[in-house]
Amino acid sequence: MKLLLLGIGNVLFADEGIGVHFLHYMEENYRFSHPLHSLTLLDGGTLAQGLTPIISQFDEMLLVDTVNAAGANPGQVYFFDFDKAPAEIDWQGSAHEVEMLQTLTMMEMLGDRPKTWVLGVTPTRLEPMRLGLSPELLSVVPLMEEVVLKHLRSLGFEVERRQHRPIEELIPSAWQGQIPIHENS
Template identity: 30%
Template structure:
């Protein structure tokens, strides 16, 4: 029987580097094609406990995310689920807690996905701004290549078909990147006028 594989970008785009997993998933979707047409690539956002469905229904789950490990910003880690379950201090952000809790729950079931996190240590997940810090931009391609390597380890061939840059990817998703906007964003007067109508 054909294996079901999914790549899930996790994070929160409102908090600077915290959005990198979501951006990476979209970057892969727009820049690569795969010989497995059933490979799913989704924006998991802050899905939390809904991740349980994926952990139960798929054979392989690759999660792209930031990780809270004491190391310098931009370092990339491959964390298989068994390693993740042993990393008590990993859980710092809400979705990290939920991912590990979901793994703990499904690990007692007879059948569950083989879950691997490709994680990067963020520089800034506190400031409210859509976009990546310079250190994340510098390491983004490496993060993508590690993610592609993980997908290919499942026997899926990846081919790069575009070279859309990260600022353009994020602008296509949300209209803004590090203060640069895709289109003019209405000012407050426009909003007031629209509401008054």
């Protein structure tokens, strides 16, 4: 089996980038192995339909992104089979979220979509040119990590923790709004 862990999102819109940031966090901190299966980690950014030829090569995919959910609190984590999405998931969030839904639906119609799992979190802050994550989303990273690791272990993957770098360290300081200002004297 070929498994894809795909993080998508727009890192220029604060919490909208959780999928991408989380993917880099997992890639930096863990090593995964399986005697028969392969795992690929991919930063999909906001490509959606542009990812179709890549996604279609896999048997199973775990998609990490923000999700909109009626009545959900900011930072609420969802993990579900794409074919059995909870009723409160409305897929009407950002442009890339809607485009990703359309991409997965189109791939299903063509018979190219792999078995798809979604790890989604409801965003707190979607601000243009606000890089980094809100405290609410930072606080749910351990839960997201636990969900992914449990899923991968259920598929027989060995998980090795290589280091303990927090996700905040993996977001470049320019993205955190900490660009030094040099004044002319």
